[in-house]
Amino acid sequence: MNYLLRGTGVVTAVGVFSLLTFSLPSGEAHGDGGGNVLPRTINQAWQQECASCHLAYSPAFLPQASWRRLMNGLDRHFGENASLDPATQADILRFLEANAADRGGSRIGSKVMKRMPAGEAPLRITDTRWFVHKHDEVSQSVWSRKSIGSTAHCAACHRQAEQGVFDEDTVRIPKQ
Numbered sequence: 608m609n610y611l612l613r614g615t616g617v618v619t620a621v622g623v624f625s626l627l628t629f630s631l632p633s634g635e636a637h638g639d640g641g642g643n644v645l646p647r648t649i650n651q652a653w654q655q656e657c658a659s660c661h662l663a664y665s666p667a668f669l670p671q672a673s674w675r676r677l678m679n680g681l682d683r684h685f686g687e688n689a690s691l692d693p694a695t696q697a698d699i700l701r702f703l704e705a706n707a708a709d710r711g712g713s714r715i716g717s718k719v720m721k722r723m724p725a726g727e728a729p730l731r732i733t734d735t736r737w738f739v740h741k742h743d744e745v746s747q748s749v750w751s752r753k754s755i756g757s758t759a760h761c762a763a764c765h766r767q768a769e770q771g772v773f774d775e776d777t778v779r780i781p782k783q
């Protein structure tokens with residue numbers, strides 16, 4: 608995977624993110640199906656610290672155990688050092704746990720859990736069986752298109768991903 612190319616897309620996504628964040632009604636509801644996956648209450652530290660390199664991935668995509676593993680290894684976070692001070696780290700982890708897939712607060716979370724083998728705690732949303740199943744019609748050649756670069760670059764295809772919207776109507780796969 609070409610990190611530089613991926614970087615370009617991420618920077619654009621972050622720009623859009625900051626524009627949109629503040630125009631969102633704060634009480635945005637949980638979606639049905641693949642609709643709106645952002646939790647009702649957004650955590651400020653999470654938005655600040657976890658959206659600087661990529662989209663702030665909704666906590667509903669992974670179980671609590673995954674978030675614990677991930678937050679305990681921020682110093683070696685997918686090849687990056689994403690360390691935080693202990694207070695901020697604890698604050699973000701509380702938020703992620705409270706809104707995790709296995710907390711029963713969202714339909715998308717229930718779907719993720721339905722396909723999760725007991726005891727598993729993947730570090731990547733893109734490694735979950737739910738994700739792989741949902742995206743099985745996307746071919747390998749599409750994932751490697753220049754403007755996508757990584758399966759984790761949700762916003763390349765989900766044009767309203769920064770707002771937590773993932774429903775079918777908002778998917779547009781880039782041509783190259």
Ligand code: HEC
Pocket residue numbers: 613656657658659660661664677684685687688689699730731732733734757758759760
């Ligand atoms: C210094 C940059 C940086 C920061 C800050 C950062 N990340 Fe990441 N994160 C990455 C990179 C790089 C990847 C791998 C992306 C890829 O494979 O395309 C990643 C991947 C992820 C993934 C897996 C995505 C997948 O493949 O499903 C999750 C989940 C994640 N980050 C959560 C977080 C959380 C939560 C925070 C805030 C505490 C955070 N990240 C902060 C750089 C960062």
Ligand code: HEC
Pocket residue numbers: 640641642668715732733741742745749750755757758759760761762763764765773774775778780
């Ligand atoms: C290459 C483009 C592409 C990328 C990148 C991508 N997706 Fe998707 N996604 C799709 C397509 C295509 C569908 C299927 C839409 C449909 O149901 O017809 C889909 C479906 C979904 C759905 C289900 C929507 C529903 O209505 O059931 C969710 C949720 C979702 N994706 C989340 C993600 C997340 C989270 C990421 C990043 C970690 C991601 N996607 C990355 C193309 C993509």
